[in-house]
Amino acid sequence: MSRAYQSPEVVPNGWSTGRPGDLDSEQPSGGPMGFQGPDQGYALRLCRIFREQICVNEQEDIADVERGCVQIALKRASLFGRAPVVHDLEIAYRIWGFLDEEADPELVEDRERRFEGVSEAHHYADARSLVATVRDEVLMMSPAEIEERHVADWASLLELS
Numbered sequence: 001m002s003r004a005y006q007s008p009e010v011v012p013n014g015w016s017t018g019r020p021g022d023l024d025s026e027q028p029s030g031g032p033m034g035f036q037g038p039d040q041g042y043a044l045r046l047c048r049i050f051r052e053q054i055c056v057n058e059q060e061d062i063a064d065v066e067r068g069c070v071q072i073a074l075k076r077a078s079l080f081g082r083a084p085v086v087h088d089l090e091i092a093y094r095i096w097g098f099l100d101e102e103a104d105p106e107l108v109e110d111r112e113r114r115f116e117g118v119s120e121a122h123h124y125a126d127a128r129s130l131v132a133t134v135r136d137e138v139l140m141m142s143p144a145e146i147e148e149r150h151v152a153d154w155a156s157l158l159e160l161s
Contacts, residue, residue: 036078037074037077037078037081037082038082038083039083039084040074040083040084042083042084043070043073043074043077043084043088043089044066044070046073046084046086046088046089047066047069047070047089049086049089050089050090050093050098050099053093053099054093054098054099055097055098055099055100055101055103057108057112059112060111060112060115061116063119064116064117064118065098066119067118067119067127068092068096068114068115068118068119068127068130068131069089069092069093069096070084070089070092071118071127071128071131072088072091072092072095072131072134072139073088073089073091073092074088075131075134075139076088076091076139076140079136079139079140087143090143091139091141091143092134094143094146094147094150095134095138095146095150095154095158096115097111097150098111100150107155110160114126114130114133115130118130132159133158133159133160135159138157138158
């Protein structure tokens, strides 16, 4: 004789917050916390697509470049309220001249300083500062508009003061 499923006699209480690490409200966002979006880790996967195209010099660390550009790409994705896509990362690389074989020496000098160490966890403030150099209006542009404007006047894409 086979037994069929039976409900337990005692139904446990529902789950509720109460542990020290639980949030009483929604996920914090805005200001230095940024705006969280879905599937942000996918941007790290997208980095593989660009590894052979990225142009860096001897002073630049590819891990710093990827981390910094991923942060910029995530900002763009969050502005559109979606997960990151390949165009977000392309725009981040393009703005900083990492897709140019002959990037302007002034841009290269500035990015060497700004990207240095951002892949290390204790450089979070530097990564946030780097992201702040790219205005929302710029990130809302299409990849073609960014490329055209970068060629004409790359400095207009950045807040370098």
